[in-house]
Amino acid sequence: MIDEPRIHDYGDGANVHKKVSLEFGDMGEGFKEADLIREDILFYEGNTHLPMEQHAAVAHFDADHKLTLWSATQTPHYVHRALAKTLELPASHIRVIATPNGGGFGGKSDPFNHEIIVSKLSMMTGRPVKVTLTREEVFYCHRGRHPVLMKIRTGVKKDGAITAMDFQSFLDGGAYGSYGVASTFYTGALQTVTYNVPRYKFRGLRAFTNKPPCGPKRGHGTPQPRFALEVHLDKIAEELKLDPAEMRLKHLVQPFSVTANYLRIGSMGLGKCIEKVVEGSEWKKKFSNWDRENRKLPEGKGVGLACSSYICGAGLPIYWNNMPHSGVQLRLDRQGGVCVQCGSTDIGQGSDSILAYIVAEILGIDPFDIRVITADTDLTPVDLGSYSSRVTLMTGNAAIQAAERARELLTMAVAEKLSVPIENLSFADRRVFDVENPETGVTFAEAVVLAESKFGTIGTVGSYTPPRSPGRYKGAGVGPSPAYSYSAAVAEVDVDASTGIVTVERIWIGHDIGQSINPALVMGQVEGSVYMGLGEALMEEMTYRANRNVVHKFPSLLEYKSPTTLEMCDVVTYLIEDRDPNGPFGAKEVGQGPLLPVMPAIANAVYDAVGVRIDEVPITPEKVLTALRDKAKGREARFGPKRVPDVEWPQPLKVLTPAEGGDGKEMPRVAVHS
Amino acid sequence: MMRLPKFTYRVPRTVADAVKMMSDAGAEGQFVAGGTDLYPNMKRRQQTPKTVISVTRLKELNQIAGDGRSGLRIGASVSLTDICEHMLINRDYPFVAQAARTISTPILRNMGTIGGNLLLDTRCNYYDQNYEWRKGINFCLKKDGEVCWVAPGSRKCWAVQSSDLVPLMVAVGAKLKLVSTLGERVVDAAGLYNDDGIDYLRKRPNELLTEIQLPPRNGWRATYKKLRRRGAFDFPVLGVAARLDLSDDGTVKDAKLILGGIAPAPVEVKEAEQALIGAPLDEERMQAAAESCYMKARPLDNTDFLMNWRKQMARPYVLRALQELREQ
Amino acid sequence: MSGRKQKAHIKLTLNGEPAEVAFAPHKTLLEVLREDLGLMGTKHGCELGECGTCAVLVDGRSILSCLMLGLDAEGREVETIEGMATAEGLHPLQETFADLGAAQCGYCTPGFLLVAKELLKTNAEPSRDEIKEALSGNLCRCTGYLKIYEAVELAAAKMRGEEAEAVKETIYGYE
Numbered sequence A: 001m002i003d004e005p006r007i008h009d010y011g012d013g014a015n016v017h018k019k020v021s022l023e024f025g026d027m028g029e030g031f032k033e034a035d036l037i038r039e040d041i042l043f044y045e046g047n048t049h050l051p052m053e054q055h056a057a058v059a060h061f062d063a064d065h066k067l068t069l070w071s072a073t074q075t076p077h078y079v080h081r082a083l084a085k086t087l088e089l090p091a092s093h094i095r096v097i098a099t100p101n102g103g104g105f106g107g108k109s110d111p112f113n114h115e116i117i118v119s120k121l122s123m124m125t126g127r128p129v130k131v132t133l134t135r136e137e138v139f140y141c142h143r144g145r146h147p148v149l150m151k152i153r154t155g156v157k158k159d160g161a162i163t164a165m166d167f168q169s170f171l172d173g174g175a176y177g178s179y180g181v182a183s184t185f186y187t188g189a190l191q192t193v194t195y196n197v198p199r200y201k202f203r204g205l206r207a208f209t210n211k212p213p214c215g216p217k218r219g220h221g222t223p224q225p226r227f228a229l230e231v232h233l234d235k236i237a238e239e240l241k242l243d244p245a246e247m248r249l250k251h252l253v254q255p256f257s258v259t260a261n262y263l264r265i266g267s268m269g270l271g272k273c274i275e276k277v278v279e280g281s282e283w284k285k286k287f288s289n290w291d292r293e294n295r296k297l298p299e300g301k302g303v304g305l306a307c308s309s310y311i312c313g314a315g316l317p318i319y320w321n322n323m324p325h326s327g328v329q330l331r332l333d334r335q336g337g338v339c340v341q342c343g344s345t346d347i348g349q350g351s352d353s354i355l356a357y358i359v360a361e362i363l364g365i366d367p368f369d370i371r372v373i374t375a376d377t378d379l380t381p382v383d384l385g386s387y388s389s390r391v392t393l394m395t396g397n398a399a400i401q402a403a404e405r406a407r408e409l410l411t412m413a414v415a416e417k418l419s420v421p422i423e424n425l426s427f428a429d430r431r432v433f434d435v436e437n438p439e440t441g442v443t444f445a446e447a448v449v450l451a452e453s454k455f456g457t458i459g460t461v462g463s464y465t466p467p468r469s470p471g472r473y474k475g476a477g478v479g480p481s482p483a484y485s486y487s488a489a490v491a492e493v494d495v496d497a498s499t500g501i502v503t504v505e506r507i508w509i510g511h512d513i514g515q516s517i518n519p520a521l522v523m524g525q526v527e528g529s530v531y532m533g534l535g536e537a538l539m540e541e542m543t544y545r546a547n548r549n550v551v552h553k554f555p556s557l558l559e560y561k562s563p564t565t566l567e568m569c570d571v572v573t574y575l576i577e578d579r580d581p582n583g584p585f586g587a588k589e590v591g592q593g594p595l596l597p598v599m600p601a602i603a604n605a606v607y608d609a610v611g612v613r614i615d616e617v618p619i620t621p622e623k624v625l626t627a628l629r630d631k632a633k634g635r636e637a638r639f640g641p642k643r644v645p646d647v648e649w650p651q652p653l654k655v656l657t658p659a660e661g662g663d664g665k666e667m668p669r670v671a672v673h674s
Numbered sequence B: 001m002m003r004l005p006k007f008t009y010r011v012p013r014t015v016a017d018a019v020k021m022m023s024d025a026g027a028e029g030q031f032v033a034g035g036t037d038l039y040p041n042m043k044r045r046q047q048t049p050k051t052v053i054s055v056t057r058l059k060e061l062n063q064i065a066g067d068g069r070s071g072l073r074i075g076a077s078v079s080l081t082d083i084c085e086h087m088l089i090n091r092d093y094p095f096v097a098q099a100a101r102t103i104s105t106p107i108l109r110n111m112g113t114i115g116g117n118l119l120l121d122t123r124c125n126y127y128d129q130n131y132e133w134r135k136g137i138n139f140c141l142k143k144d145g146e147v148c149w150v151a152p153g154s155r156k157c158w159a160v161q162s163s164d165l166v167p168l169m170v171a172v173g174a175k176l177k178l179v180s181t182l183g184e185r186v187v188d189a190a191g192l193y194n195d196d197g198i199d200y201l202r203k204r205p206n207e208l209l210t211e212i213q214l215p216p217r218n219g220w221r222a223t224y225k226k227l228r229r230r231g232a233f234d235f236p237v238l239g240v241a242a243r244l245d246l247s248d249d250g251t252v253k254d255a256k257l258i259l260g261g262i263a264p265a266p267v268e269v270k271e272a273e274q275a276l277i278g279a280p281l282d283e284e285r286m287q288a289a290a291e292s293c294y295m296k297a298r299p300l301d302n303t304d305f306l307m308n309w310r311k312q313m314a315r316p317y318v319l320r321a322l323q324e325l326r327e328q
Numbered sequence C: 001m002s003g004r005k006q007k008a009h010i011k012l013t014l015n016g017e018p019a020e021v022a023f024a025p026h027k028t029l030l031e032v033l034r035e036d037l038g039l040m041g042t043k044h045g046c047e048l049g050e051c052g053t054c055a056v057l058v059d060g061r062s063i064l065s066c067l068m069l070g071l072d073a074e075g076r077e078v079e080t081i082e083g084m085a086t087a088e089g090l091h092p093l094q095e096t097f098a099d100l101g102a103a104q105c106g107y108c109t110p111g112f113l114l115v116a117k118e119l120l121k122t123n124a125e126p127s128r129d130e131i132k133e134a135l136s137g138n139l140c141r142c143t144g145y146l147k148i149y150e151a152v153e154l155a156a157a158k159m160r161g162e163e164a165e166a167v168k169e170t171i172y173g174y175e
């Protein structure tokens, strides 16, 4: 190990990018309390975002020696910083405009080589320079889902209450870092936010390999451990002969509590999500209840359940600073129009319209009265970008602040004009009026004129910084979020025992959105997440030829299998609105969370259908058939990894849990002996 | 943007002109119909003809004539969509429409032709790659290289016959009309395909395929089953075409079982046919036929899915084809 | 430059109007539309016939513009997404796609809209399965297709002259 050459000058070892070892609470005690200790090893194959639009960028270095870059990016602010650094230009001379984005899913959130190259070429030639990647090149940019091998060991009481959980993850990072440190932490962060986990240990390792770099894809680092956890819990439920839905319902994490690893939970609607999907899917009439002899569904048909949670924005930015994560600027014009400017980037999730709805709601005007200008580093205040499901919550809160400040100015001017007490004024239907005397009022446009006459040009700003997390230990930066969304899913599948082909017939999914600001957009994100989860569960994988020529096996849209209309299942969606005090109007995220329960729900349903465990994603017909054959021969009815590598883990960083009286800080090393 | 290399494009209006243009173009010439096979290959620089001669505007190649009693003649440039929707084909040769409907996607079928489909280049996932990718592995036997990466010891290319209609045409005994400046000839579909991924057609490059002739429907039945990952886009990784001639008492008089998608040419499984002929079509015989197909199927690792699994799928897919024919 | 001489020149009907265009003769219709006619509404995801993003209508039939030569558009009627809205306003499909959220990033949308239009021309009341089949050659990574089916069904109903509205569950989910 020691003499091996280093691949990069950063990282934790020869080919090791990151090694993490964290321990929350007395694990020995936890496992001692358990009635059952179960250990499972699972694998999640890597896959990629596959946005329909290939990355493209145009740069123009003009006669004033200022650079403009138009790029299909999710993070214009980070690209701006990267350009300033690599091109050695003053940041103030660089303008980055994120163009309407033909799909991102995380794949356009790293600053990319081609963005730097077109900029440099334009500087050299003085001409505009454009690059559009070929589909093959998009595969090589990747930054997609890490292949992760996982080992999970959990102690439970007879009723399924978790007493301790020990989780290990091994990430195949590809050739470069990308956001890989965060990815590594994310494979261990969110295990604690769904069910009560009083003691928790996490060890994670990210290795460099000679493949395209992995990074953030929808769910960043959390779908893999969620798959492992939810399949593992299904197996525990079987050993304890418990209904998997009831077992989960009984041990939900408490709302407004702090987890063993110091994540602060806000509103928590998972219970309602589970109840909805159980009822809607007629779970009780379908689930085998671990009794293969007296099945309710015919052999080959099965149902499976899984739950999940996701962050609504990362608590910390990618680079260390104390500034807001999102800024919004409003300009009110005399005609009654409002212009909203924000650095946020619409990648199809509809974030531009969210700004309009929120501002319109507060100013009592129609969203169509609002112009939205986003994602232009010259025109818009910084927003960190479209990643970690942060946009609605963070830009929404910034927009509320900016709009409330504008409303205050208008209120003062109108109150004076109408001689009405300030607290009597209300904004609705494009009017500002006295609530006690609704005929007394002015139009919104008149209100702007009054305010402008009184105060001068009306422009306000708002910004948002997430609350500080209670975790103070090294590594506490990944996982905290202003709020957590929750999802539960039931999948119903058909497994053809002669081929191993799995058909997902329907998915019932409940999602705790806090408050939907535009339900049509929320529904779209839920269904799109289910779609992407279905692809990951059944067919999508980044595979390489390892034996003879080390190349991507099929960097094409034909051979990388993305489900068509004919594979997409029916989806029945329930939106649970459990408002979170940290969300704008109580809203939480929906862009990523609903993907998470899909893969484990399908894996659990396959087991219910034919009695074989596929502990590996994607669940391909080859794997199912192999497991079925093994089962027929009396061998272990399972397909999946059997061991994890032997790793010398560093001494764990020990933190007392809140229940043990911890303060969120790590314990001094001297006190550690393990 | 993947772009085509430069070439000269010619659009003849008569068959005579077409074959003349081809003989003028020589080895650098190639016919194109829908272009759905040729143009992707040209963009990936697998094929780089200097002269491309379109066959879509040749009237004779766009007609469908005859019926189930006399036999059907389908012009080579008839689009796959027209095959799928054609009234007579659906009435008298429904299995042809059914197989055509499994080809790629509705949009592609609006462009792709039956002729192009029958002459499709063989496929291999070491070969159907961009120029840069292939260069990255030092190319392969089929184009620009020295080794077959699928079977490095072999001097032969194992690229796969991947058309959905080929196995069916072979099974039903279709005949193909080929025309060149030297004249015309009619060949059995079965005789057209050669078990070599590079030299996969027993046809001179300058021969124009003008017509596909389906034999009269006197009693026989046929079907096609396709294995692929997704219900659209995907090429067959196993295709089973079956034709049976049953006498009134249900005895199998004649049988053809052709496997596609597993070798450079369609594979006739004589053992399976023998297992069926002369006896009623019972479960045991069908199992035996399926078993023979399983034994005969030797796919290699150059398409989607693991090759072992594809081989194993021969059993259930052959069985399904035969079961369907029994019900027909 | 010598390039000029090698340009091909064709006449066609483009979105209902006569048009002429000159271009390098080995260009695909996709390239001619985007680069020589400046119609950027036609998108592309692979340029190899593997995604359906580049679909346009030629003589009313959907084709993959990445696999058709520009030269073959000579004398034909080409319809791109730019021609879908008319002086009277958006096409009913465009309206329902927008209302139901059948477009998220919108990149696949031109292809879906044109293929759906082609479907509704021959089948005024397609079943869900017929819609799935007709749209099976268009990949979308965002929507999961469900809103697209619903938008096609709603537009079809509107085009049949029915008073139709989106079902509540489409927008609000199930109770």
Ligand SMILES: Cc1cc2nc3c(=O)[nH]c(=O)nc-3n(C[C@H](O)[C@H](O)[C@H](O)COP(=O)(O)OP(=O)(O)OC[C@H]3O[C@@H](n4cnc5c(N)ncnc54)[C@H](O)[C@@H]3O)c2cc1C
Binding pocket: A558, B030, B031, B032, B033, B034, B035, B036, B037, B038, B039, B040, B055, B076, B077, B080, B102, B103, B104, B105, B108, B111, B112, B113, B114, B115, B116, B117, B118, B119, B120, B121, B162, B163, B164, B165, B207, B208, B209, B210, B233, B234, B235, B236, C048, C049, C050
């Ligand atoms: C994404 C994708 C998916 C596909 N999926 C399938 C599938 O599932 N099943 C399947 O069977 N095919 C599939 N294909 C292959 C192909 O598109 C179809 O088989 C189609 O029918 C080919 O017809 P074409 O007219 O477009 O062929 P072209 O590309 O025009 O021609 C194909 C070959 O035939 C030659 N040729 C064409 N016509 C003549 C003629 N009249 N005389 C002599 N030579 C001629 C050409 O020179 C060329 O070598 C797929 C293609 C793509 C791009």
Ligand code: SF4
Binding pocket: B123, B124, B125, B126, B127, B140, B141, B142, B143, B147, B148, B149, B150, B151, B156, B157, B158, B159, B197, B302
């Ligand atoms: S079978 Fe071998 S020679 Fe033929 S295309 Fe594939 S790798 Fe090349």
Ligand code: FES
Binding pocket: C043, C044, C045, C046, C047, C048, C049, C050, C051, C052, C053, C054, C055, C064, C065, C066, C067
């Ligand atoms: S761009 Fe993908 S099919 Fe044309």
Ligand code: FES
Binding pocket: A052, A102, A103, A348, C102, C103, C104, C105, C106, C107, C108, C109, C139, C140, C141, C142, C143
């Ligand atoms: S809406 Fe984004 S690909 Fe379809």
